[in-house]
Amino acid sequence: MQTSTTSKLLVSDIASSVDRVPSSYIRQISDRPNISDVDIFGDSIPLIDLQELYGPSRANIIHQFAHACSSYSFFQIKNHGVPEKTIERMMTVAREFFHQPESERVKHYSADTKKTTRLSTSFNVGSEKVSNWRDFLRLHCLPIEDFINEWPSHPVSFREITAEYATSVRALVLILLEAISESLGLEKDRVSNTLGKHGQHMALNYYPPCPQPDLTFGLPGHKDPNLITVLLQDEVSGLQVFKEGKWIAVHPIPNTFIVNMGDQMQVISNDKYKSVLHRAVVNSDKERISIPTFYCPSFDAVVGPQQELINEEEDSPAIYRSFTYAEYYEKFWDRALATESCIDTFKISKT
Numbered sequence: 001m002q003t004s005t006t007s008k009l010l011v012s013d014i015a016s017s018v019d020r021v022p023s024s025y026i027r028q029i030s031d032r033p034n035i036s037d038v039d040i041f042g043d044s045i046p047l048i049d050l051q052e053l054y055g056p057s058r059a060n061i062i063h064q065f066a067h068a069c070s071s072y073s074f075f076q077i078k079n080h081g082v083p084e085k086t087i088e089r090m091m092t093v094a095r096e097f098f099h100q101p102e103s104e105r106v107k108h109y110s111a112d113t114k115k116t117t118r119l120s121t122s123f124n125v126g127s128e129k130v131s132n133w134r135d136f137l138r139l140h141c142l143p144i145e146d147f148i149n150e151w152p153s154h155p156v157s158f159r160e161i162t163a164e165y166a167t168s169v170r171a172l173v174l175i176l177l178e179a180i181s182e183s184l185g186l187e188k189d190r191v192s193n194t195l196g197k198h199g200q201h202m203a204l205n206y207y208p209p210c211p212q213p214d215l216t217f218g219l220p221g222h223k224d225p226n227l228i229t230v231l232l233q234d235e236v237s238g239l240q241v242f243k244e245g246k247w248i249a250v251h252p253i254p255n256t257f258i259v260n261m262g263d264q265m266q267v268i269s270n271d272k273y274k275s276v277l278h279r280a281v282v283n284s285d286k287e288r289i290s291i292p293t294f295y296c297p298s299f300d301a302v303v304g305p306q307q308e309l310i311n312e313e314e315d316s317p318a319i320y321r322s323f324t325y326a327e328y329y330e331k332f333w334d335r336a337l338a339t340e341s342c343i344d345t346f347k348i349s350k351t
């Protein structure tokens with residue numbers, strides 16, 4: 001019997017019935033996850049222990065932040081204060097969500113990138129030409145009471161567990177923002193103060209096993225548009241970070257989060273901390289779940305390089321003009337290619 005894949009909205013509902021990747025997922029040869037471009041033995045991203053952040057070694061830890069943010073823009077953190085139980089419950093409920101019958105999941109489906117709660121697939125079905133081997137549930141979560149009633153009500157504990165997780169990760173983000181602000185030589189509340197009322201979104205990414213993982217991506221190389229991302233991943237590898245011409249595989253370490261800088265941090269820091277390319281590859285035998293928290297300015301917040309990081313005389317002029325995050329976010333979703341960065345649109349042209 002032939003199974004029709006064209007009528008399916010989600011890749012989860014195609015994956016189990018095909019032994020080849022449908023043609024709409026196949027990338028050109030020059031644009032595939034080529035194993036010889038990946039550094040599997042060498043470099044890894046830094047791991048920062050936050051245990052002593054509020055003790056006598058704070059200055060040393062802030063120094064580690066400065067190094068990690070300026071050299072990698074990606075690092076892992078341990079002893080981060082988010083309870084193990086909260087993490088475990090979040091991962092379990094995310095898995096349960098994606099294991100529900102198709103009829104239950106598709107109730108949340110939408111291709112409208114403006115919706116504050118939606119299930120979708122690939123990256124942006126409205127603009128892309130090649131699909132990606134990923135489904136995702138995207139949720140706005142700050143303030144929680146404004147959005148919680150839109151979130152899925154099945155599994156029955158979904159809202160409670162997700163709210164607990166989002167609250168706990170937000171507290172961690174605020175600690176990270178202070179440390180990052182200090183590491184830039186700014187007052188500790190400066191970065192936080194540039195974000196207006198603050199925004200927090202989450203994605204629950206679900207990557208089903210893929211019969212031909214070398215032909216497609218879970219997520220192609222991209223930079224995050226937000227300020228800072230705190231990523232939780234399960235025990236299956238897939239994340240890769242681009243550094244000096246090579247992709248570095250970031251293998252999961254239990255009870256750590258991965259933190260990366262997004263485009264807004266690059267603008268605020270006037271290019272001191274760059275937003276870095278990263279991607280997710282899939283594999284043929286295991287599903288993979290990752291849960292990024294995207295922390296961002298509120299849509300009305302005006303973002304621009306901080307005055308202290310600009311010095312016209314010493315040849316470090318402002319690289320970007322100021323803009324509202326709403327303006328940026330719209331450009332981000334409008335691009336045809338996920339790999340295109342929109343930060344350049346906001347650069348001040350040198351005349």
Ligand code: OGA
Nearest residue numbers: 203205238239280290292
């Ligand atoms: C993202 C992302 C990486 C991953 O959702 O923006 O980069 O490992 N995810 O799923």
Ligand code: NI
Nearest residue numbers: 222223224278
């Ligand atoms: Ni990303």
